[in-house]
Amino acid sequence: MLNKLCIAMCAALTVSLPVLAETLTIATVNNGDMVIMKELSDDFTKKNPGIDLEWVTFEENILRQRVTTDVATKGGQYDVMTIGTYEVPIWANRGWLLPLDKLDANYDLDDLLPAVRDGLTVNDKLHAAPFYAESSMVMYRTDLLAKAGLKMPKEPTWKFIEKAAAAMTDKENSVYGICLRGKAGWGENMALLTAMSNSFGARWFDENWEPQLDSKAWHDTVDYYVSLLQNYGPPGASSNGFNENLALFQTGKCGMWIDATVAGSFISNPEDSEVADKVGFALAPDNGLGKRGNWLWAWSLAVPASTKKSEAAMKFVSWATSKEYLALVAKEKGLAKVPPGTRQSLYNNPAYMEASPFAQITLDSINAADPNNPTVDPVPYVGIQYVAIPEFQGIGTAVGRQLSAVLAGQMSVKEGLARSQKLVKRSMRKAGYPKN
Amino acid sequence: MSIKNSNRSKLFYTGLAWLISTAIFFPILWTFLTSFKTEAEAISAPPSLFFFDWTLENYREVMERSPYFRHFWNSVVISVGSSLLGLLIAVPAAWSMAFNSTKRTKNILMWMLSTKMLPPVGVLIPIYLLFRDLGLLDSLTGLVVIMTLINLPIMTWMLYTYFKEIPGEILEASRMDGATIGEEILYVLAPIALPGIASTLLLNIILAWNEAFWTLILTAAKAAPLTAFIASYSSPEGLFYAKLSAASTLAIAPIIILGWFSQKQLVRGLSFGAVK
Numbered sequence: 273m274l275n276k277l278c279i280a281m282c283a284a285l286t287v288s289l290p291v292l293a294e295t296l297t298i299a300t301v302n303n304g305d306m307v308i309m310k311e312l313s314d315d316f317t318k319k320n321p322g323i324d325l326e327w328v329t330f331e332e333n334i335l336r337q338r339v340t341t342d343v344a345t346k347g348g349q350y351d352v353m354t355i356g357t358y359e360v361p362i363w364a365n366r367g368w369l370l371p372l373d374k375l376d377a378n379y380d381l382d383d384l385l386p387a388v389r390d391g392l393t394v395n396d397k398l399h400a401a402p403f404y405a406e407s408s409m410v411m412y413r414t415d416l417l418a419k420a421g422l423k424m425p426k427e428p429t430w431k432f433i434e435k436a437a438a439a440m441t442d443k444e445n446s447v448y449g450i451c452l453r454g455k456a457g458w459g460e461n462m463a464l465l466t467a468m469s470n471s472f473g474a475r476w477f478d479e480n481w482e483p484q485l486d487s488k489a490w491h492d493t494v495d496y497y498v499s500l501l502q503n504y505g506p507p508g509a510s511s512n513g514f515n516e517n518l519a520l521f522q523t524g525k526c527g528m529w530i531d532a533t534v535a536g537s538f539i540s541n542p543e544d545s546e547v548a549d550k551v552g553f554a555l556a557p558d559n560g561l562g563k564r565g566n567w568l569w570a571w572s573l574a575v576p577a578s579t580k581k582s583e584a585a586m587k588f589v590s591w592a593t594s595k596e597y598l599a600l601v602a603k604e605k606g607l608a609k610v611p612p613g614t615r616q617s618l619y620n621n622p623a624y625m626e627a628s629p630f631a632q633i634t635l636d637s638i639n640a641a642d643p644n645n646p647t648v649d650p651v652p653y654v655g656i657q658y659v660a661i662p663e664f665q666g667i668g669t670a671v672g673r674q675l676s677a678v679l680a681g682q683m684s685v686k687e688g689l690a691r692s693q694k695l696v697k698r699s700m701r702k703a704g705y706p707k708n
Numbered sequence: 709m710s711i712k713n714s715n716r717s718k719l720f721y722t723g724l725a726w727l728i729s730t731a732i733f734f735p736i737l738w739t740f741l742t743s744f745k746t747e748a749e750a751i752s753a754p755p756s757l758f759f760f761d762w763t764l765e766n767y768r769e770v771m772e773r774s775p776y777f778r779h780f781w782n783s784v785v786i787s788v789g790s791s792l793l794g795l796l797i798a799v800p801a802a803w804s805m806a807f808n809s810t811k812r813t814k815n816i817l818m819w820m821l822s823t824k825m826l827p828p829v830g831v832l833i834p835i836y837l838l839f840r841d842l843g844l845l846d847s848l849t850g851l852v853v854i855m856t857l858i859n860l861p862i863m864t865w866m867l868y869t870y871f872k873e874i875p876g877e878i879l880e881a882s883r884m885d886g887a888t889i890g891e892e893i894l895y896v897l898a899p900i901a902l903p904g905i906a907s908t909l910l911l912n913i914i915l916a917w918n919e920a921f922w923t924l925i926l927t928a929a930k931a932a933p934l935t936a937f938i939a940s941y942s943s944p945e946g947l948f949y950a951k952l953s954a955a956s957t958l959a960i961a962p963i964i965i966l967g968w969f970s971q972k973q974l975v976r977g978l979s980f981g982a983v984k
Binding site (some may be wrong): 299324518538 | 747748751752753765773774832833836839840846924925928929930934936939940941942943944945946947949981
């Protein structure tokens with residue numbers, strides 16, 4: 273009897289072994305494109321019956337904190353994580369990420385947009401696969417601009433932006449010529465201001481890592497930004513981030529908004545936006561110095577070195593960033609919902625180009641971004657709207673607070689930049705820069 | 709004249725109490741109302757308080773997108789588990805310090821409280837490494853232990869204050885009758901101090917329920933409680949206020965209901981010994 277029982281149990285175990293699923297834990301942000309990925313992930317589990325998926329979704333800052341803690345201590349809680357172009361070079365150089373050299377055979381790496389691929393490549397190896405990428409552009413109300421008797425050039429200058437903002441502002445009817453990020457944070461107001469400062473000829477550091485925040489070019493940038501928003505911006509601009517400006521634009525309160533290209537699909541979607549049929553797009557402005565104020569960011573999927581399921585994780589990354597996935601989203605959710613900015617083949621698709629009025633500008637903006645040469649004068653760092661060093665989160669946010677206070681009228685531009693220069697200098701000295 | 713005056717001051721204080729409680733309650737009411745709006749209505753300016761198209765869409769989406777009941781169950785296990793475990797340690801500790809105090813008791817109490825003065829992020833890395841090596845990451849056991857440790861100083865302090873109010877002679881009498889230490893605590897002290905023990909328990913359940921640093925850092929998918937459920941509805945790029953409000957309402961509703969039913973107990977416990 274006992275023998276029979278043993279045999280039966282062994283048989284049951286043998287039969288059940290191949291069915292025992294491996295569970296991948298995926299950490300991600302709650303952006304619309306990721307929500308769609310989660311919804312469509314049945315397609316992956318059906319194609320890979322041995323792999324189950326567990327999702328951990330978080331607000332960006334919490335995600336960054338958790339994932340950083342885990343990856344730095346080799347905790348191994350996550351098998352796939354969503355990170356940005358800022359983290360990839362830093363983490364890859366520390367050996368925290370596995371190089372993605374086991375992607376599917378038909379993945380077609382050469383189809384990835386070169387600027388995006390370069391940003392995620394470290395030591396000639398791709399360390400994260402782009403899920404969606406964005407640059408920044410000018411979004412404007414075609415009706416208000418026409419009413420003002422102006423026409424948006426495809427490549428506007430900051431001078432034109434000021435002129436158009438003045439012409440479109442109608443404070444009595446709560447219409448403001450320009451909406452820009454003012455909320456403090458390295459990924460909020462400093463993303464805009466850093467990218468903007470590049471087109472004014474400014475830079476964070478010179479070749480010897482000496483902070484340059486008290487330079488004339490930074491003064492010009494912040495002076496322009498503050499006076500533009502104070503004269504033609506919405507009230508309380510110093511607490512507006514991406515989402516607040518999105519809400520303002522969608523409800524018809526902004527004439528122009530310079531922000532992430534991903535917003536193009538939100539503001540031209542009639543379900544969410546009151547002004548969907550009255551929006552136009554143009555490249556981020558410049559000042560004639562050879563650099564535009566557009567940035568580059570790619571939310572990407574990476575596999576931490578601490579995972580014990582690297583093979584399954586690579587399979588998932590291949591699936592979620594493949595051409596087939598883009599086709600799946602187009603089929604299930606519609607062409608306009610396809611994650612933008614990663615693959616050339618998407619932009620070769622005439623149906624997509626027609627369905628998305630912002631597609632060409634997005635592509636041009638991404639192609640024009642060069643994180644390796646972001647500024648007019650040479651710099652020792654990589655990154656357009658950030659400086660790819662671990663200290664930047666801290667100093668970026670600290671300077672962001674000063675400049676947000678300047679915008680709120682709590683101190684002068686000169687004082688804000690002098691304080692910023694001082695605190696960045698101190699932080700960089702403490703961190704041991706210049707490093708040889 | 710004096711009656712008129714006292715009526716007027718009564719009216720003033722009643723008004724003031726209403727004003728303060730409305731100010732405290734308003735954010736919760738606002739969250740509740742926003743959870744029934746569409747995303748577009750949630751951000752509309754000027755905002756509408758009651759006159760909008762009420763919808764349950766956010767609740768449907770939130771329930772569909774995340775396993776609410778799993779998060780809820782995790783929250784229950786973590787908060788109730790850690791509070792009960794904490795009581796098991798705190799009651800004897802408080803008993804010992806209240807009835808058998810030595811000259812170092814005050815210092816011990818202060819030392820215990822001092823552990824609450826360190827910002828939690830200061831010990832993040834050591835705790836994380838310990839959890840990793842003990843295999844406690846993303847486990848309910850690990851969270852129950854950490855929440856017990858975090859709330860233990862408060863529990864011991866609260867119980868110590870309640871026990872100090874109880875005349876030591878009662879315990880002495882039970883000892884005269886031959887009660888052991890265990891019997892003395894269980895059959896004599898516990899029934900007398902029940903309101904205090906109950907309010908300590910309730911307060912710690914609430915504290916553990918709302919704790920949102922360790923519960924976010926030490927969990928991933930399996931042991932994540934309702935704090936993680938709320939945090940997953942904020943988005944850097946996209947509108948989320950209505951869905952976030954629905955998730956928050958779902959997360960705080962159980963603890964508000966618990967607090968509502970046990971408010972008498974809570975107030976009685978918290979004001980125990982207030983007038984000496």
